[in-house]
Amino acid sequence: MTTDTDTAGSSIRLERVRKQYKRQDGPAVDDLDLTIEAGEIVAFVGPSGCGKTTTLKMINRLVEPTSGRIYIGDRDVTDEDPDRLRQSIGYVIQSGGLFPHWTVERNIGAIPRVLGWDKATIAQRTEELLRLVGLDPDEFGDRLPKDMSGGQQQRVGVARALAADPPVLLMDEPFSAVDPITRVRLQDSLIEIQKKVGKTIVIVTHDFEEATKLGDKVVIFSKGGHVEQYGTPAEILANPATDFVKEFIGSGATLAQLTLTRVKDVELEAVTTATVNEPSEVVVDRARVASSSWVVVVDERGRPRAWPSVEEIASVPLVSAYVDTRLPVVAPSSTLQDALDVMLAANQGGALVTNGEGTLIGWLRIGRVIDIIRGQLDEAQPDEIGYTEYAATEGGQTATDGGAP
Numbered sequence: 351m352t353t354d355t356d357t358a359g360s361s362i363r364l365e366r367v368r369k370q371y372k373r374q375d376g377p378a379v380d381d382l383d384l385t386i387e388a389g390e391i392v393a394f395v396g397p398s399g400c401g402k403t404t405t406l407k408m409i410n411r412l413v414e415p416t417s418g419r420i421y422i423g424d425r426d427v428t429d430e431d432p433d434r435l436r437q438s439i440g441y442v443i444q445s446g447g448l449f450p451h452w453t454v455e456r457n458i459g460a461i462p463r464v465l466g467w468d469k470a471t472i473a474q475r476t477e478e479l480l481r482l483v484g485l486d487p488d489e490f491g492d493r494l495p496k497d498m499s500g501g502q503q504q505r506v507g508v509a510r511a512l513a514a515d516p517p518v519l520l521m522d523e524p525f526s527a528v529d530p531i532t533r534v535r536l537q538d539s540l541i542e543i544q545k546k547v548g549k550t551i552v553i554v555t556h557d558f559e560e561a562t563k564l565g566d567k568v569v570i571f572s573k574g575g576h577v578e579q580y581g582t583p584a585e586i587l588a589n590p591a592t593d594f595v596k597e598f599i600g601s602g603a604t605l606a607q608l609t610l611t612r613v614k615d616v617e618l619e620a621v622t623t624a625t626v627n628e629p630s631e632v633v634v635d636r637a638r639v640a641s642s643s644w645v646v647v648v649d650e651r652g653r654p655r656a657w658p659s660v661e662e663i664a665s666v667p668l669v670s671a672y673v674d675t676r677l678p679v680v681a682p683s684s685t686l687q688d689a690l691d692v693m694l695a696a697n698q699g700g701a702l703v704t705n706g707e708g709t710l711i712g713w714l715r716i717g718r719v720i721d722i723i724r725g726q727l728d729e730a731q732p733d734e735i736g737y738t739e740y741a742a743t744e745g746g747q748t749a750t751d752g753g754a755p
């Protein structure tokens with residue numbers, strides 16, 4: 351499939367696309383014109399039943415358009431053999447949609463096998479993809495989906511969708527079935543993966559915050575697949591195009607501003623690190639010099655294992671090998687809202703920040719996040735007349751009128 355220059359992705363163009371399901375009054379999608387630029391992530395949002403999924407599924411022809419034309423890159427795919435088309439478009443659905451009786455390796459190799467790739471190439475590609483989505487091939491390659499968490503299954507789902515290196519990836523509510531903390535991690539992984547693969551990604555979500563976090567652009571649909579607004583998250587939040595958009599983003603708009611500020615935009619605090627079995631005395635001294643009250647124990651690749659206080663470190667002679675599975679960890683691409691959620695869930699006054707390889711790069715203090723949120727709320731709120739000013743002007747009684755009972 352042809353791809354546009356400078357990116358591994360292809361543009362997608364819908365021209366007057368319409369879908370009328372049988373025995374339905376109006377069309378689910380009515381004369382939709384939409385162009386998605388190559389290499390961008392575009393999120394579809396809108397109320398239930400507005401035609402997001404129908405639009406997505408018309409791109410890979412899981413739903414046949416009633417009329418209109420669809421182009422991927424410069425190719426008109428409207429009449430192309432749907433099976434062949436689907437081999438060149440990655441598709442990720444809720445809960446991964448893996449074949450339950452197939453191992454992870456077999457699942458990922460599904461399309462390459464259909465395409466007739468040789469065994470060695472498939473094995474190599476599978477390993478590369480598992481690493482890309484953050485799973486150790488030796489640990490997970492032979493597993494069955496039921497022996498993995500929902501988040502891990504979804505990572506395999508993404509690996510499988512990327513197996514044949516398609517220029518386009520379609521994702522239908524991919525992260526809606528996992529818990530909020532796992533969702534943040536999967537979203538951050540997707541941003542990290544996209545930096546490496548540069549595909550064109552279309553993602554359907556019912557969550558406006560997820561749309562603004564993931565989407566380079568967001569499409570807000572109303573009933574019938576009508577585009578109310580198509581723009582960057584910042585544009586939509588700053589200038590909602592219609593009353594429908596205003597109402598849709600509604601009270602969430604101020605909070606959604608928080609999704610525009612990322613952890614990478616904030617100056618991080620330095621951390622004192624220690625490794626397992628290091629003499630505690632040495633670590634305590636190091637922490638004192640750095641004025642740190644907390645120490646992050648990291649593994650040989652700099653990945654955090656635990657986050658004890660200096661007192662806890664000092665209470666034993668050597669740094670313990672304890673692994674804390676509930677550490678609050680965020681990525682540079684995480685939003686401040688994610689960071690806050692993670693901190694609150696872990697009941698901690700801060701979050702550790704790791705890069706795409708999971709290596710610790712600093713920590714973010716809750717006070718810093720709150721300061722930024724306060725600043726944003728002040729900016730977002732129109733100047734309001736305060737109670738006293740109101741009372742002293744035309745709106746209220748003056749003090750001499752008697753006052754409160």
Ligand SMILES: Nc1ncnc2c1ncn2[C@@H]1O[C@H](COP(=O)(O)OP(=O)(O)OP(=O)(O)O)[C@@H](O)[C@H]1O
Pocket residue numbers: 371372374378396397398399400401402403404405556
């Ligand atoms: N297979 C189908 N047969 C008949 N009508 C359908 C079919 N699939 C969807 N529809 C109808 O088409 C309209 C658009 O549905 P669609 O699933 O595309 O919306 P959506 O925006 O993705 O909704 P949701 O957020 O609830 O998933 C709805 O009115 C729905 O009832």
